[in-house]
Amino acid sequence: MSTSVETASGQQEQTGSSRNLMLALVVIASAQLMIVLDASIVNIALPHIQSDLGFTDANRQWVVTAYALAFGSLLLLGGRLGDLFGRRRMFFWGVVLFAVASLLGGIAPNEELLLASRGLQGAGAALASPAALALINTTFPAGKERNRAMAVYAAMSGAGAAVGLILGGVLTEIDWRWTFFVNVPIGLLVAALAPRYLVESEGRDATVDVPGAVVGTAGLFGIVYGLSHAAEQGASWGDWQTLVPLIGGIALLGLFVLVEQRAKHPLLPMRILGDRNRAVSLFAMLLVGAGMFGMFFFLGLFIQQVLGYSPVKAGLSLLPFSVGIAIGAGIASNLLSRVDPRWIAGSGGLLAAFGMWGYTHLTVDSTYVSGLLPWIVVQSIGMAFLFIPLTMTSTARISANDSGAAASALNTAQQIGGAVGVAALSTVFSSAATDKGKELMAQVMQQAQAKGLPAPHTAAEKAAAAKQFQAQYGPEIQTFASTQGFWVAAGMLLIGAIATFIFLNVKHEELATDGQEAVHVG
Template identity: 65%
Template sequence: MTSIVDVVSEEKSAPKRTNLTVALIVIAMAQLMIVLDGTIVNIATPHILTALNFSQSSVQWVVTAYALSFGSLLLLGGRLGDLLGRRRMFVLGVTIFALASLLGGIAPTGGLLLTARALQGAGAALASPAALALINTTFPAGKERNRAMAVYAAMSGAGAAVGLILGGLLTEADWRWTFFINVPLGLAVAALAPRVLIESEGGDGTLDVWGAVTGTVGLFGIVYGLSHAGQQGASWGDTETLLPLLGGLVVVALFVVVESRVKHPLLPLRILGDRTRAVSLTAMLVVGAAMFAMFFFLGLFVQQVLGYSPVKTGFAFLPFSVGIVAAAGIASNLAGRVDPRWLAGFGGLLMTASLWGFTQLSLDSGYASHLMPWVVVMGFGMGFVFIPLTLTATAGVHKDDSGAAASALNTAQQIGGAVGIAALTTVFTHYATQKGTELAAAGQAAMAKATASGNPPSKGQIAEATHHAALQAQTFGSTQAFWFAAGMILVATLLVIGLLGIKHTELANEEAAVAVG
């Protein structure tokens, strides 16, 4: 017989229905802040490059440091939420994020800025899995959870829109304001959260310290090695490339061994043992790589090649945000009627087509005719991918593992982004350098011919030709990176269509399956 204490405890642990909307707003605002930061920094990257003396190849670390810290610490953040309370970790994470943003805004050197970016990632790693887990455990499976996930995904699109436009406006004043903007937003969310979110009960078990250490070190080694290989003058045979890569792979293997033997693992391998979840996480990893690469390379292309101002660049990406918000709403409505493999597969094909469109960019490309259509297609594709994969990655998970499952999903996306930028920057650097060498040789030959004919070029003509060649090399390197990204997305799409076998009816009924399990 259920005791009065049990009833009171159950009522205390479940949020009142009238508070669900307010709670979702708070959670969504945190997601807005995290996404806002990423897109703002992409717009500010060319200005940060100049102000703090980064090189063209090393400036990627302004983006990568955040994604790497975020992704490598997400599993730890999710587990801490399961053990110590998700609301507590949500508030702590948002507070750390806000204070780290303040540090980034006042950073006088590149090293301190990268430190602030890493701290921002650590704060996001605490807040993000707690936020997603709170959605997964607060809203009942089916129509209500689908709508909540749609709001969550839509805020990602809104965050991109607000971030790009604010990034442009603030960068024109001073790029440092792109960090300061997070401070009042983050502190407001942290202050409001305890008033509207109900704390989850702490779970049983202990913290998997060795899992946290091996997972973080292993992922860092892999991304560092890839990033170094992408730097100007580096190669795959360099010691500084090979040692971190091989060492990272070894430590990740050790992480798997640790997780299979400890009593309370950071990432329970049973989460990865489910085929539906494994396919979903693999696909999300690749999607993260494509998304981060698109913003990184297109942000540089639009400003440096097309010559757009930061504000104009922000508005140039606005159609992407409109597309992802619209597609998320459509996908959430279809999720109860269409199997996730077809929704995500359709989205993946749209993303592949968009990336192919970006491979056709040139110095003569116009925004309305060559860029905007594919930006819209990419937004719709991502919206159709995010909703079904988020649902399938967290479907059928026991409530005690909901934080770990949410962490695994976010980890896949963030590490995919970090590895994607690092790997595709390697592609970019190789082809841009190759093209630059060809153009330099052709330019020298043309200059020698003109000089021999008694009509040597002026210094202004030489400078203009050199600048034009640099833009050609940058554009060629970017298009080759987009070719690789398109191939990655196509493979992930085929994987989803072929192996993601869960039905939409199973997603609607998975809450009952969890209860039985």
């Protein structure tokens, strides 16, 4: 009788523990989805935000870049704060800050306040996201349970961009401001549940690496600002506002490495990057983030401004990406117990690059079914095959004390990759659009001269001619420029795939026994 009671009690305890683990995963995954989708949710709303608040074509990218830049440049600090003061605490305050910043973005009356709110959103995400990943490492036992939790987390990271576009389309039909307001109730609910279902990590008696935080953040900002300025209409790579930030940013990142090597409690311990497999994983994730964020940025504009889709239809047109990510994540998660990560991630990189190559064939006459859908499906599965193993290998065999820093390094690679990707591909887009515009304008002028038509002289005539030219040739210019950006993005993904095949050397058995002690939620 006693044995039966004890058995029943043990089963009940195990069931309760499993239920709490599942709820903990729901809380973490919800926060990660909210954070990642906010990097893309405004892409569909960009044309409406631009016309409502008066953004120029050159400045509109900052609505996306400001978030990615703040997020990526502060992630290292956010991860270390979680290690020092408690990951659940940083997760909670990060989500709260994110919700408050979203409210400010929703009520923003001008572009200055909107960009400031995007920066605050990024800061909140920088606190919450590395804490979320580190909590998975310390909450779920190594093996099947942690692999499944990691797969869900990585799927949220991969599908979040597509979900953001879908949700952004639906909400933009109501009002673009709802793309910000929607985060408020979700964020507050996640913050309320976090203390109940997430286990707090032990804090450490150490100081924050302020010099490393300042130098690292300034270096990352300089690089992205320089690339963004080069993307502006009429800007040149030889312009001092491009060169000075770029050179200064690179120099500051070099100084950051020196500061971290000498710091007693470094923001990013160099031993994390000293592991070859982790360094390769972070490098590949950097390129994946660059390609993916750039792809969504250009596809969102192409679908609306060339295909002429409404915001809702544009968002729904990317639903297959989310479905493909979910299917690919399930397959990749199962394969990880039998296949080494390099083969999964490398194959995923090739598939993703192939899908990106497909977009380079877009024309103004392309249709969604034949011109976009097949490549969206191929790329989504490839992205899932990249995200799942790279998330695992970047945090494998890491000590509990460094798990927050490792998690923040992974997120930094993805977000800075996204910021640099949007800026760099916008530079490619801008240059290609300028060249194509000049080519078409020369053809129009030759045709006008051949027909004996007078050239416009007055300001009104020139404005009318420019408007007519844009209406007639704008979609062709945008499509051509977008395809040039897709070529570069495909190259980025291909390099990531090759690097993964050659240098990543983690055995699948190591992912199930990484030596970390899991803290069970009970």
